[in-house]
Amino acid sequence: MTSAAVVVAPISSHALMVLLLQVGVLLLTGMVLGRLAQRFGMPSLVGELAAGVILGPSLLAHVAPGLGGWLFPQEAQQMHLLDAVGQLGVVLLVGFTGMHVDLSLLRRQGVRAVGVSAAGLILPLVLGIWLGFGLPGQLRAGGADPTVFALFVGVAMSVSAIPVIARTLIDMKLIHRNVGQLILIAGTIDDAVGWLLVSLIAAMAETGLHTGDVMTALGHMALLLICTMTVGRVVIRAAMRAAMRSGVPGLPIVTAVALMALASAGTNLLGLEAVFGAFLCGILIGSDKGIDTKTLRPLNTTVMASLAPLFFATAGLRMDLTALADPRIALWGLAVFAVAVLGKFLGAFAGGLSARMSRWESLALGAGMNARGVIEVIIAMIGVRLGLLSGAMYSIIVLVAVLTSVMAPPLLRLAMNQVEHTAEEELRHLQVRALQDPSDGGRDPISRT
Template sequence: MNQIEFALKVFAALAVVLAATTLCGRLAMLVRQPRVVGEMVAGVLLGPALFGAVTPGVQAQLFPADVKDVLYVLSTIGLTFYMFLVGASLDHGLTGGRNMRRASVLAVSGIVPTFLLGAAAGALFFSTLSLDGASRWEFMLFVGGALSITAFPMLARILQERGIANTPIGGLTLVAAAIDDAAAWVILAVIIAVGAAGSPLDALDTVAGAAVFAALMLTVGRRLLGRLGERVEREAGMSRDMMALVLLLVLVAGWFTDYIGVFSVFGGFITGLAMPQSATMRRELETRLTDLNSILLLPVFFAFSGLNTEVSGFGAGGTLWLPLAVIMLVAFAGKYLGCAAVVRLQGYSWRYASAVGGLMNARGLMILVFINIGLAHDMVSDETFAILVAVAIVTTAAAMPIYRASLPGGQDRAGSDVAPTGHVPAPLVPAADPNAP
C-alpha cells in the first residue's frame, strides 16, 4: 500500500468517526444528556458491539491495524492537550478555606469506599478478568483506582451552564471531584511505574522522576510562565510565537513523562497546572485549542476505545454479566452512598446530599483515559476493559437524572433549600470541558 492509499484510509476512518460521534452527541443532547455520553456510545457502536457485528468486513476494512495505530497516536495527542486544558482552567484559589476542608472530606468519602469496594471486586474476579501473569494486587489497585474517578471537567461544564458553579453544590462538587481525580492519577502512576519496573523498589526512578518534574513545573516553571501571562495581559492576546511556545511545552512535557514510564497525559496536566491565572491567556487557549481537540481528536479517542471494547462475553449465557453487575453495583454504591452520607452529616438536606452523590458518581471521559492507559501498558484484559467502558457510560448517563430528581424545580439555585444555615458558597471559576454540551 502506498502512502496515498494509506492516507485515504485514514481520512475515511476519521470521517466516519466524526460523523458518528457528532450524530450520537446531538442525540444525547436531545434526551438531556451531556454530549460526551453520546460520543462514548458512538465509540462503542463503531466497535464489535454493532458495526463489527453487522458488517464485520466493512469494519475490518475501515479500521485495519495500521489505521488503528494512527488513531491511537491522534487520540494520545488529543488526550494530552485535553488534560492540559483541564489543568490550565483550574482556579488555584479553590485550594483554601472552608470550601476546601468540606470538599476534602467529601472527596475522601467518595474515594475510600469506592476504592475498597472496587479492589474487593478485583480480588473476587481476578482469576476470570485479569491477564495471564498479572499481579493480583496490581489488578485490585487498577480496578479500585478506575472506579474512584469522578468526571471533574464534565461536572464543571454542567454546573457552569446551569448557573450553579457559585452555589454550595457547585463549590463542593467541583473541588472534591478534582481531588478524586488527582488521587486516581497518583494510583495509576504508581501502578504503571511498578508494572514497568517489575517491583516497587525498581519503580523508584520513575516515581522520583515524575515527582521532580511536577515540583519543577509547579515552582520554577510557574514563575517563568507567570511572565508570559503578564505579557499576554499587556498585549490583550497571544501572538503566534507565544502559542507555539505553549504547544512546544505541552509536547515536550508529554514526551518526557511518557519517556520516564508514566504517560503523556500527566505531562499535559501538570503543564496546564503551571499556567498563569491569566483570564486572557485562559480564553486564548480555550478558543484556539478546544474546537479541534473536542470535535476531532477526542472523538478519535472514543472510537479507539470502542474498537478495543470486546462484547462477546455479554451475549446470551455470557460470562461477563455477573462481573459487570457486581462492579457496576460497587461503583454506584461507593460513590453515591459515601458522598451522600458525608454531605448529610455536614448539615445539608437529603435532597442536596443525593444530588451531590449523583454528580460525584459520573466518571465520564476521565475513566476512559484511565483504562486506556492501562490497556496500553498491558494492565487490563479486554473483558475488564469492556466492563469498565460500560461503567463509564452508565454512571455518566445516570448523573443528571439523579441530580434533577433530587433537586427539581431549580432548587439548586436556591441555597436556602439545600444548604446549611449560614453557609456562604465560595466563588469558583470552573474548568471547561470540551465534551460536555
C-alpha cells in the same frame, strides 16, 4: 567517506488513505450520534463512543466483516496511526481539564472539600481493590500482575470527571450553589489524586511490583511535583506571558500546545503517565492570573469539536459488547457497576454528613461526584495500553463511565430540588452572570461532556 543518511520512507499511500477514511467516518458518525445523544438529554460522549461501537467489533465486524476488516484492520501499525491522533487530543483535553482547577476556591474551602473528597475517594478505592482481587482471570489481560490489576480497578472505581461535572452543573444552573461549588472542588481533588495514582500504577505495571521500583516511582513523582511548583511554574508563566505580549496571532495557542506536549513527554520520561504532565501544565496555565485563557478558546474548540470526539470514537472501536452476552461476564459487569456507584455515593454521602451538610445536600454530593465520563474512558484506554485489561473488562469500565454520566443529572436535580437557596448563593449567581460571555451562551469554555 561516509554514506548519506538513509531517508526513512513516508507513510504508504494505502495506509494514509485508510487513516483519512477512518478519521472522516469516525468524526462524521460521532458528530451525528453525539448530537442525537444531546437531544435525549445525554452527554455527547455517549454518542461519540457509540460511533466506535457501531463501527467496531460489536456490530460492523459481524454485519459486514469484509468492510469492517478493510476500514478498521486489526493491524498494530494502522491502529497506532489512528491512536496517535487520538492521543494528541487526550493530552490537550486533560490539559484543559487542569486549566479548570480553581486553586483560589480550593484554598477557601479546602478543609471541608478535602474531607468530602477523601471519603468519596477512599471508600470506592478500597472496594474497587477488593473487587479487583475477586474478579476472574479472564477479565485480566494475559500476563498482568493480579495485584497491579486490582490496584488499577480500585483507581478506576474512585475517580470523578471534572469536565462532565462542570458541564452538568452549568447546564443545570447549579454552578453558583454551595453544593455545586463543593462538588466541583471535591471532584477536582479526586481528579488530581486519581491522575497521581494512575501514574504510580503505570510505573508499577511497567517495572513490576518490587519495593525498589515502587520507591523509585514515588521518588520520580515527588521530583515531578517539586519541579512543577518551582521551575515549571516559572517557565510556563514566562513562556505564556511572552506569547500573550507578542501580539502574534495564534502564538499563545502554539505555546500552550508545546508546553503541554513537553510536560507530557517529561512525565513519560520519568516512567509516569504522560497525561499527568498535561494536567499539571494546565493547572499552572489556568492558575496564573496574568494569562488570559480566553485567547485559547480557538484551541479549545478544535479539541472539543474534533480531536476529543475522535479519541472517544476510537475508544468505542475497542469495545466488544458481544463479550457481555456471556452471563458470567455480564454478572461480573453488574458487580463492577454496583461497586462503582455504591462506593462513590456512600463515600460522598458520608463525607457530606461529616461536614454537617443536610441529607439532601449529601445526596447531591454523591450524585454529582458519581459522574465518571471522560476521565474513566481515558483511564480504561491506559489500562489497555499497560496490558492490564482484557477486552471484556475494558468494555465494562467504559460502560460504567457512560452509565454514571447519564445517571448524574436526574439524580442531582432530584436532590437539589429539596435544598433551599441561600442569600450567599443568590449573590454568587449574580456575579457568575456578570462574568459570563454572552457570545458563548454563558457556558464555560473548557467544560466537556
